[in-house]
Amino acid sequence: MSSDAGSTSLRRQLRPSKDYLSALALETGGSVFTLRRLSRRTSPTMAKRAGTVLARRMSLRAEPSPCQVCDCLPDPSGAAGRGQLQCHRCILPEIDIVQKNWDRISRQRGMRNNK
Numbered sequence: 001m002s003s004d005a006g007s008t009s010l011r012r013q014l015r016p017s018k019d020y021l022s023a024l025a026l027e028t029g030g031s032v033f034t035l036r037r038l039s040r041r042t043s044p045t046m047a048k049r050a051g052t053v054l055a056r057r058m059s060l061r062a063e064p065s066p067c068q069v070c071d072c073l074p075d076p077s078g079a080a081g082r083g084q085l086q087c088h089r090c091i092l093p094e095i096d097i098v099q100k101n102w103d104r105i106s107r108q109r110g111m112r113n114n115k
Contacts (some may be wrong), residue, residue, distance in 0.1 A: 031057050065089040069098055 022032045036042070037050030067090035075082040090099070 029061075031061070033057075 024030075033054055038047050038054075041048070062113050068087050069090060070085055070087040072083045073086055076082060
């Protein structure tokens with residue numbers, strides 16, 4: 001197998017899962033993965049391939065949240081000019097205190113700048 005993509009023909013040769021969650025995931029267009037290929041006993045190359053396939057599959061099926069809050073956090077190593085973007089879903093957009101405060105402060109600053 002030369003690419004990092006999963007193979008439908010190889011999938012049929014694997015041992016089928018016998019639990020309800022795996023069957024439900026497959027029947028509804030989802031995916032089932034094993035973490036064995038990501039364990040410490042696996043070679044780094046094989047673990048990287050398995051991780052790449054897992055990430056691609058997840059990103060193909062992922063749907064963005066209609067409401068999310070993102071923060072730019074400083075890099076844990078303390079490197080200047082580097083950061084990490086961390087996002088999470090809003091609990092309820094109507095009660096998102098952070099967003100309401102941001103909007104209020106932005107409006108106040110906009111009013112000051114217009115004077």
